[in-house]
Amino acid sequence: MPSSLACDAATRQWQCVPGCRPDPYTLSMPMTVRQVLATPAVQAGHPELLSAADHLDRPVRWVHVFEGSDPGSLLSGGELLLTTLLALPDDPAEQRRYVRAVAGAGASALVVELGRRFAKVPGVMVDEAASVSLPVVALHKVVKFVTVTEAVHAQIVDEQHDLLTFARRVHEVFTETAVEGADAQAIVERTAEMAGCAVVLEDLAHEVMAHAGAGARVLRDWTARSRVVAGSGTREVPEHGWLVTDVGSRQGVWARLVLAGSPDVPAAAARMLVERAAQALAVARLMERDVAALRARALNRFLTGLVSAGFGDEEDLRAAAEVLGLARASRFLAVCVAPTLPADEMSSSPRHVMTFRGEDDISRKGGGAAHRDPLAGQRREQALADAVATAAATAGLSALTGPLEDGVVGLVVALTGKLTEAAALDRLTAALKPSRTRGHVVATARERDRLVQAGADLPEASYVARAAALMPAPHRQDYYRITDIRLRGLLMLLADDSRLTAFAERELAPLLVHDDRHRTGLVALLRAYLEAGGNVAGLARTSHLSRQALYARLRTIEKVLGADLGDAETRTSLHVALLTKEVGARGAGSAPPPARDPAVD
Template sequence: MTIADVVALDVVARGEPEVLSDCRWADEIRWVHVGDVADLSALLRGGELLLTTGAPLRRAPKSYLRGLADAGALGVVVELGASLRSVPASVAATARNLNLALVVLHQPIKFVEVTETVHRRIVAEQYDEVAFDRRVHEVFTELSMKRASVPGIVDAAARMLDEPVVLEDLTHQALAVSASGRAAAALLEDWERRSRLVPPGGDEQWVVTSVGPRTEEWGRLIVPSRPADTARARRVLERASAALALHRMIERDRSGLHQQAQSGLIDDIVRGRITDDAEAAARAHALGLRKAARYLPVTVRVDRTSDDTDPVATQRRNVELLDTVAHTVNAAGHTALFAIRRDGEIGAVLSLSSGRAGTEEKALTALGDVVGQRIRQAHGVAAVVAVGPPGGDVVDAVGGLAEAAHVAEVAIGMGPSTHGRSYFRASDVRLRGLLSLLREDPRVQSFAETELRALLTSPDTAQPSNLTVLREFLAASGNKAALAQRLHISRPSLYKRLAAIERTLGVDLDDAESMTSLHVALLVHDGRRAAPSVVGSAI
């Protein structure tokens, strides 16, 4: 409570207070003390408001007031009566010179009611502050123990303060924001410029706390509005900052905070936690995605057949792959949101550079070539780039990642036939794409087994195998001369091999329907053998 708050109390108002000096009027008082002793300096600790009947002021007003000022008292409330009927103007002037508040009461009041009321308020407020600080400590300690996510820590701070909270990096890109929907979109509008105008310690409108050890700060935690209680807001942000710094230390070897934020945004959209286009766009642009008329869902998939079961090694390998893709895209002048979707697969929402000459197709071709080249150089594996249907907003583009992932999965299973292609769309995988979607269907599997069972179960020691001869025969559209040349065998030998295959399967290889059925069965068979297994999940 301040001196102004005390004077405004009903119990004090009944004494008809008159303010002779309003010094220290807005200062918070530590306690209220009652006494008529001439020298109270030994009884005071500073910050008190004194209630008196005025006897000391009548005898030696200047020395009395000077003693109170030296002891750190904030002011005096004097009840006029038998001891003191009025306060001379010189006494009021002395109080102002000593920076003391001076109030006189023209009617008697019960000082005990004043002290009870004020002390009850002070103790209650102190207890409330202690309880609040304890709750803050418990909440963030529990979040740290549970290794909560960065958005989880930011959301906890926002709930405690009932205010929006934003975490940004040193380039003023918003990594996490507690608001949602249209509120988040409005909050993040022109965020980088607005944030740069705010000094490191905040200003009258924003409360700002650095995140990270001193001299090694890596971000700022911000309440971008004037909170109801600035002191509380600062304490909460400081505790949240400590939790974020601890989280950063734990997660340092896994992936960068900025990348976690991008992955988290994509995952929130995929899982339906964010459906508002404006909010998704605001968050994406705050994370560095350039505004564009349309965005492209892109999947980069590598040809990985590792049997490594160590999840830490797998995660590190995928983070390195993501870094390669992200650096390559950014170096080409484009921007994107990136996420590890599963082992060996990177999903991205791409905004092509508008300043690059040429069409979208040329830009994708150039990007696909350089991505494949960099992955081969850095990781020693082949890769394919697949592009899904473009979206007019970020939410639609994220939705197209499923199709892009499917196209990439089919393309990587096509083996050498993918060589020379910069990127794939759904139209490039055609029948293989359809069969890839249906390969888990028992009816499709049964069809393939029925068509090929006799050939798969019969002894076959020839080189190349009958299955390989059949596959190449169908790929050559039945052109036997071209097939003999490709397999480096004579035509008579090839004719005998094809006749043996016909007898084994009981079909006529010159019949168009038989060729189609066998071709589909082989695509199903080969697709299931080449299908990659899902090892990880979105970060």
């Protein structure tokens, strides 16, 4: 059974008490005065504590035997001094000076063996020791000092070996992260694992870029608490229980790394760990060369976790959002912005390719999604994300912004104060209009009073935005809700259903083949006719065709399809088939068909 040191209140004798010592750490903590007094070698002398009982957790760096009258000149701090006081004068002033010299040299404790020089430790020495917080212990029986030093030094050597082993492990871990090209979040997570406490990486504005093991208690009011922590280099912040170090290079400091809590490793190991982690972060940044990317990744991780319900606790979720810059609020709104550019220019990971044969000039020339520059698509995607973030800031909105999937940018907006949902959307859409993006639509879910609910609404808003992006430009509105997208929205939900794909192919295949074979634009004409509601007169004006020519081409469409365009159900079926193709092409990462001039034969 493990044991610990306890004091008998009546006799002030220190004894080993079974079952009191906590399980040892994987990495041994530094030996303390309390632990030295609990060793069998010291216990054999019946130790009695005479002063500074609240200072027994001081670390012991070494055990030193001394019988002179001037100990201060031989100590360097952290020693436990063993003595019989043989050379100590009887003068009380000299005795007080002796105690002050031991304390002034930074000794951890003074242990006096009685019987050879004094029957008890002089009272003036005990009083002086109490005034300078120096633990003084009397040994009532003779002990072999060599036995004490051997026992303690063996453990100290073991501690040093453990520290070297830990240092080697730290070196291996951060070498591995460098080889793998790990990002800041991964490095912070590995640091937290080895430290056994929360770890936070913040920028110079005290905004959190990455964190691990930090819940609401740690992150609450982080920026305000961190801002008052001054200084440079590696330093302890006792009022917060932090260990802080700077992260940077010769070019300057760009962040701070914080062990926020009580590490499961000794102070020396924690200091070595946080400094080595800071070096790993500096190397990672040299590889990225962009500190803004760290914040962007933090935002993306947060939004991804929000969408996938990776966060469950509302308090933790709000704390994490606040350290990323989201204002405190009681209402939240999920918003998504989707590009109206061809999706293949916005995404480099198509699910499946569906094009309009005979009508898409790009695919006929051997182009298409597979031949477009994926980096160009990524640049446009990032440009839209930047434009949305800028627009939100310009509109005075507090929002977390980041790319989702299929080129869509997601926002979680904090509706602070009396800001209404409608006002926030009006501000955002107005701020987006002057942006340099080549086309976009805005979609929103409904206002929520919990952040986790707003996060769960992001997929819905994304789906609405992608469906709205397929709507003809003349029918576009400032922003969309799920009630605005109707049939396109339903078809987008069913886009991966092979039965729907087969239906669209059956309905349009003859006309697609005809266009491909004869290089005509009858599919585009059919679309225009259906979007005009079957109004031939209006279509003739917009297409610059005579009614006679238009009727002739519509009859050709009927003949090729074997269908009657005068039948309402036929028109509905063909319209659904066309919309299915558009939605499928958008979801696949290939371009929706261009509006070919119906006048082209």
